Amino acid sequence: MNTAIKLSGFALGLAAVFGAAYGVGQVAGPVVPAAENGHGETGAGHGDTGGSHGDSGGAGDAAHLPGGLLVSDRGYTFAPVDAPAGEFAFRVTGPDGQPVTAYDVAHDKRMHLIVARRDLSGFRHVHPEMAPDGTWRVATPLAGPGVWRAFADFTPTGGQPLTLGADVTVPGALSERPLPPPAATTTVDGYTVTLAGDLRPGETSALTLTVLRDGAPVTDLEPYLGAYGHLVALRRGDLAYLHVHPDGSPGDGRTRPGPEVTFLAEVPSAGTYRLYLDFRHGGRVRTAEFTVNAGTPATASPTATATTSTPAPADDHGTPGHGHD
Structure with a gap:
């Protein structure tokens, strides 16, 4: 209805x-x-x-x-x-x-x-x-x-x-969920993703995300939407949307398919941001999530755990809240 x-x-x-x-x-x-x-x-x-x-x-x-x-x-x-x-x-x-x-x-x-x-x-x-x-x-x-x-x-x-x-x-019963604290590392579906770099308001910042699986570097990431990673940043509060571009692309002769993926980002203000990294490996797209404070180091705490998703065919997680197609 x-x-x-x-x-x-x-x-x-x-x-x-x-x-x-x-x-x-x-x-x-x-x-x-x-x-x-x-x-x-x-x-x-x-x-x-x-x-x-x-x-x-x-x-x-x-x-x-x-x-x-x-x-x-x-x-x-x-x-x-x-x-x-x-x-x-x-x-x-x-x-x-x-x-x-x-x-x-x-x-x-x-x-x-x-x-x-x-x-x-x-x-x-x-x-x-x-x-x-x-x-x-x-x-x-x-x-x-x-x-x-x-x-x-x-x-x-x-x-x-x-x-x-x-x-x-x-509509429906809603329980507000607290935002996880800033962290340099998160996990999703057995993958560990580590974030290096700080967001500096008004400046272009390099953010490097390193993907490991079972402790081993993932060196065969698959292109997803024309890159080895796809990063969206949302500002807490108004949810201002920042689509962040990778530094390099598959086939350019210099960009490797992992384990590191580097992005160039510029945030407009100090504050708290949520980062969502989409990456594809083994024919599945997963999302690693981070909370980052702009204007302070992005590595405020050692670890965090992302919502675990279940692999599904093609590019769709099959798990509500973390899907793609």
């Missing part, structure tokens, strides 16, 4: 409300066109250059606004639509108000949909399929009750990369 969706103001204090429908609950996010809020660019989305998605070269303050804080920007709007239970469906409408149907491929896909619970206890990265009318559909990535932030990360053909975000409320 579908329930009503309500889009309402969230990040900048301005709001617009419109009706839609969605099979799991309510969606909320700011509908603040760039022309109204004075922000010409958000600088978010999948790009082709090193560093994080924090600046796409636009003018004004929004050139430094992280992605995912707006549901509408530069004339593009993230618009959920009617969907059967168990399915997530949406369109992206363009400056002309019509659904966008032309997208550039970035990191092997035309659309990246990332969802995370607002307490950062759940995370999924999936790739919907688009119908000819511009509607994107995917099995719902929302793993259980709570308020989730959904991010549509894409590049419209002829436009600049964008990440638009909206809150999705899944």
